[in-house]
Each structure stands twice: as structure tokens, then as C-alpha cells.
Amino acid sequence: MLNLGLDIVTTAAILFIVSTGLLLVFGVMKIINFSHGAFLTTGGYASVIVAQAGLGWWWSIPCSLAIGFVLGMAVERFIVRPLYARPLDAILATWGLGIIVGQLITLAFGRGVQMVASPLSGAVHWLGAQYSAYRLVLVGVALIIALALGWLLNGTRLGLQTRAVIMNEALARGLGISSARVRFITFCTGAALASLAGCLITPLASVDPNMGVAWVVGAFMLVLVAGASLVNLAVASTVLGGAQVLVSTFVNPVLGGLTIAVLAALLLRIRPEGFARG
């Protein structure tokens, strides 16, 4: 029972970590960034590179953030910016980018599965149950990311400008806010967060050139349900992630894998605004 509860909490945390970058980009730019999956993969391979270089696992955190941010800069400038007025095309172009990144990684690393040693092996014993220590750490990481983003959005000047762009871009521009700059920084941050997420999930799963695809659809559904709010994303991750754990445990794992997508699609049919203003 305790294990089930921990499963739900840690699954929600992982989903939250994986989706925040996508949420940030969707909230500010109103486009779905399907290259989110590619950035996840990039982050995963960042930890592979770090491991191959013989450095400690913790080095892969700054490395993945940096790689994601730099890659995001190029992608925003050359692919996302021209498509700002065509949101459906932006989905396609960023999906195409995912193909390109996947193939480049395959060419560089081969299509095989790579394993990265977990930085925290072993389990925590508590109240007679034992649970993966690393999964528990991720709950803390999710909280740190949420707090850091919350501070960035609510405590800084850039965050204020970003919120202004989220609410009313035309008005924000009229007030002298460079929405192009806000979009650029947002996208790069979103890419860096995706890359970080990719790096953080590697100890739980293997690394392969298409690892991002498996995650991006779930993240995409969560973001659609959550709208543009971090709080809603946390709620959506907990509710839908919890449903996924319950279905996987009590019904069957295959159905569990579908839970988020199907529930989100039905939820959006009944309530197109999702959890927003819920």
C-alpha cells in the first residue's frame, strides 16, 4: 500500500519533470514543441557522454542543461521563429527536427541501447517497505524545479515580462516588452529543461535514439490538460499519473501505458479548457 502511494508520487514527479519544459514553451509561445522528445534524448546522451568521459554522473546535469540551451537557441532561431503564425506547422517542423536529431544520434552512437549507471543505487527502507532511492530523489528534484520556475516567473523582471506575454502578447508588445526576446529565452529554457529531464530519467530507463518519442506524447497530453499553469501541471501529473499507476497495477500494464493519453483526450472533449480555472 505504501509502495503504491510512493509509486503514484514518484510517477507524478517524473511526469512533472518531463513536461515542464513543454509547458513553458506552450504557455508562452502557444505552440506544441514536438522536438521536446529530441531534447529529452539529447539529455539522455549527455549523460552517456559524461559517463564515457569518465566523469561522475552528477556532471551530466550541467552538461545536459548547457547542451539543451544551446540547441534550443539554434532551433528557436531557424525553425520555430518563422512558424510562429502557423502553430500546426510548428508541430510538424519540430517533429521533423526530432527525426533529424534521432538519426544524427544513431549515426554517432549507433542504434543500440546504452545503459547509464544510477548515481544512487539501492533502496530506502522505511516503515517496513523498501523503495528505490533515486525515484525518491526525483520527487525532491521536481519540487526544486517547480520552485525555481515559480521564482523565475514571479520573482524576476524577466518572469514578469513572460507572464505579460502569456496573458496578452499584443498588449505586452505595446508596453515595450520585446516579446521576441521573451520567446527566445523561454524556448531555450524549455529546451534546457527537457534536456535535464532526459538526463534525470536515464538512470531509470535505458538510453536509445528514440527514447524521447515514448515520453513526448504523454507530456504533450499533460500540457494540453494543464493549460499554461505549473500548478495545474502538478495536479494533472498527479491525477493522470496516479491513474496510470493504478491501472498498471490493478488492470494491466499495457492499458496503464494508454491511461494518460486516453483520459486526457476524453477530459478535453468534456472540458476543453482542461484543468484550467478548475
Next chain:
Amino acid sequence: MADPVSTMPLRVPVARPWRMPLVVGVAALAVLAVGSVILPTFLVNNLIRSFLYAALALTVDLLWGYTGILTFGQSAFFGIGAYAAGLVFVHAGYSPLLAAGALAAGLAAAWLVSRAIGWLAFYHGASPLYASVVTLVLPIVLVQAIYSGGEFTGSSSGLSGFDSIDLPLEAWFFIAGAFLTVLAVIAWLFVRSDAGRLLVAIRENESRCEYLGIDVSRYKARLMDTCALVAAFAGFLFACVQMVVAPEYAGFVFGTELVIWVALGGRGSLLGPIVGALLIDTGSAYLSGDLPYIWTLLIGIAFVVVIVAMPRGLAPLVADGVRGMLPRRKGPAPVAVTFVAAPARERDDATGGTARPALSLRGIHKHFGSLKVLDGISFDAHAGELLSLIGPNGAGKSTLMRCIADGAQRSGGTVEIGGAEIRRLAPYDCVALGVGRKFQTATVFDSLSVAEALRIARYRVARPSRWQRSTTLELPQPALDVLRLTGLDRIPEQQCRYLSHGQKQALELAMVLALEPRTVLLDEPTAGLTKQERTQIGSIFVSLATRYRMCLLLVEHDLDFVRQISSRIVVLHQGRIVMDGGVDEVVNSDLVRAVYAGESHTGTAGTEGGA
């Protein structure tokens, strides 16, 4: 005012749109027959598959390229058709009867799934992104279902080694090719027909279509059903030829590949996606062996470049190049369209004009959260009245218009149009009750011609042909008057995007009048017009009310204009009616003087209304 007949080019219209597609189709079949004999076996083998994929790409093109529904789910319908064949042949064996049964089962399953998807994805007010999401979830769910089918569905390795229809490769080549050809010819006839232009109209402005009385969601759902059946049929053929089915053919990655082929070939053209699918898929068979990952990488790069830099794909580029190389010859001029008057329809209320109000509002409320925008609006408006709504910005004028034309908008109160309550009806059903709405900013269909746009507006009244293009267009007299007065009747072939602002406003008005409405809602119809155009449109409004006995509800800021043409004025302020009365009474009241301080009131009031 020119007589339209004399301004039309004097020539016999050639309305045989089926001739060209038919000739091309027969030629293609001949090429297929020859090709099946002379082409090398490896190529024949690959082309069979590519033909079926191209047919699938064509359905993606109809949905996405023409109609704007970005779908990732056509692969799922293909997979349903393929698995229907595979499952029957593996578990029940092969016989012609069983094959027919498998085909029927596949089509039925695809149709049922498509109905479910249509119910989910297409409803009034659904966002295009949501429809794409649903088509994305479909193949994911289907593939997982196949995985969990275990032995029965063959799980991740699929089904193979079953017997199937025993035909030589050449025959399959011809069948697959003929399937594609027939499909392409039908699609060609359809998209060029009068009814087919509706696809483009929906892509360009869905909401205008709904306010023209067209149930867009239903139409999209029917289109998806048709495309699902075609995809399932292609899948069935695929399973019969290849004698193998696997989850990948139903998967979401294959669904995105189809979109990539269509995008590269050229969305919104028919030949582009076919050629794109054939070249890329056959090319993959030859090249992906030599260049395992480079080939996919190149496709990915080409896809991104095309989406970013040339959204129309490569088809227009190639077409322009070919046209440049060919000796210049006069292409067949587009069939000129003549506007003629539609026979006046019987109107049940034409005689007893005083019997029932054309429009009756009782206690209309509208609030956004705690913000009250409309607060208990009640009034009646009768046929022949030209009622102007005035009031400062934010008074709720446009909101009131929306609440009349769309039953889902208001928070409370009742709206009756011609005696019928609108309840929660969607805009297209409100149109059927006899209300037409002109938007504040002129909304026309950029890539349709004037005549095509008007034909879309007639869609509800006179369903256009699915296979032909008519050379005449019947329009009710008021719409014809607007066209003549503004000179639009002389340029029926002009694309809407090239019209001036005033012409767009006039065209939209004509489109609304083509619906034969009894109540017309006009939201700032003179915004941005020149003084001359304004006078012209004002006289049209007056004649609509007096001559054609329509009920006009007009939102305007220009008090002089309002005074000249109205028969009655309602003043809104903070969501309430503060005055309702005759023109002189309202315009000369202290209240309106105060609100419109600075307006001159010296003009004569003699020209007003005429009603």
C-alpha cells in the same frame, strides 16, 4: 449598374469537367498495364506497396491539405483494414468468401472507429489542435491493443505466413495502380467541383462557414469516414499482397510519415502527395539499404526545410517549372459564372408581417465569470424595421449580436427568431431559422473566387454538385443588388484576397443575403469604408428593410449614419437598455447628447429611415 449578361464573355461555356480527368485516368491505366510487363520485378514489387501508400497519402491530403485537419491517424485505419485480412486468413484460412467477409469486417470496423473519432474530434467550437490530438491518440491506442492481443494478433511481430488471394505480381501491380488511379480521378473531380470548394472554405475560415449555415463538424466527420474507408481498403489490399501485417503499419510513426510525404509533395494538390509518396517510398526501398540512417536523415531535413520555407511543398515549384518550359499556350479559361436571380421562395410570414416579431429577446443575460456584460435585455424587432444598436465601447453590443446568432453564447434569457426559440442551437442551426450575421471585420475565403464564395453561401439552400462546375449561380435578388451596386458582378473570377476592403465588406454582405435571411445582424458594416461606399451601403440597408421587408439589426458608432438610415434606435449602456425609441427621440435626447458630446446635431433628420 451593368446588366450582368452583357458583361460576360460571349462564348459557349465548356462545362465538361470530367473529360480531362477521365482521359488522364485511362492513360494512367494503360501505362500501368504496360509497366506491369516491362518493369523489373523488384521495382514492381515495391511499386505495389507504394501505390497503396500513395492512396493513403491522398486521404491525408484531402483531410489536411484541403480541409486543414492535421491527422496522424490514417495509418490506424490502414492497419484496421490490414489486420482484418490478416486475422481472418490466419485464424479461419483463406477462401474468396472469407476474403470478402474480411474486407467487409475491415471496412465496418474502420467506419465505426471513424465515427467515434469524429464524435470526439469534431464538435462546434473544437480547436484544430484537439482534433490532431485525437488522431494522434488513435494509432497509439490501436498499436497497444495489437500488442496486448498476444497470440491472436501476433503481438509485436505481427501476423505472417497466411494464404491469400493467389494472383501473379503483375496482376497485383495493376490492381493497386488502378485503385490509386480511380481514387485520384474521383478526388480530382470532387475537389474541383462546386461542392469540393467547401473543403478549402472550411480550411480558410471555419467560423464563417458555420455562420453560412453549414454544419462544419458534421461535414468533417463525414469526410473522415470516407477517408477511413479508403484507408481500410488500401490496408486490406496491402495485407493480401504482402501476406504480412505488423503493428508498425497501424502506428503513429507511419501516420507521421504519411504527413511528411504529403508535405513534401505539396499539400492541397493531388498529384504532389501521390508523387511524393511514390518517390520517397520507392526511393527508400533502393536507398535505405545503402544509406541506412542518412536516407531518413535527408528526408527529415527536407521535411523541416519544406515546412519552414515552402509550406505549399514541392508540387507548385515543379508545376511552375514545367509551365515555364512548355510553349506558351492559352490554358482553358476558368468557366465564367453568370449570376441569375433565384426564384423567390414562398414565405409563410410574407403576408402577415405584423403577426409575429422577426426577432424577440427576453431577459438576455451574459456574464464572463463575475463580469456582467448583458443584464436583462428585452426587445422585439419586426420585419421591415432597421433597428440600430448604439452605445459606448463595452456596452455589450457585439456580445448581444453573438447571443442572437449562436445559441450557446448567452448565459440566460430566451431568443426567438421568427417565433422559434433558438435554445442552445449552434450558429448553423440559427441560420436555418432565418438569421444571417455579418462580422465586424469582413471575413471572406482568401483563395476562393467571388463566385465560389457566394456558392458556398448558397450551400445550405441549393446544394451544389459534387462532380461538376455550374456556369450559373442563382442568388436571391437582394444579394444580386449588392453585387451590382458594388460592381462585384463583373469580377466573379477574382480571388477574394485581391478584393479591396470595401469590396470584401460588400461580398460578405452578399454572402449573408444569399442565405435568404429574414433577420440580418450587421456588426459595424461601415467600418473602414469611404464616404461614398458608406452612402452606397446605407441605401442598400434601407432597401433591404423597406423593399424586401427584412429585419435589420445594426451596430454602429457613426451617429450621423445611424440617424440617416434607422427606423428605430436602442441605446445600450453597461449591458442594459437605457433608451429605446424613434430616431428623433433618441438622437435628440439629453442622454445621447451627453454620451456623444461633440457630435453635431444640425443635420436634417428628413432622410431618416424611409420606413
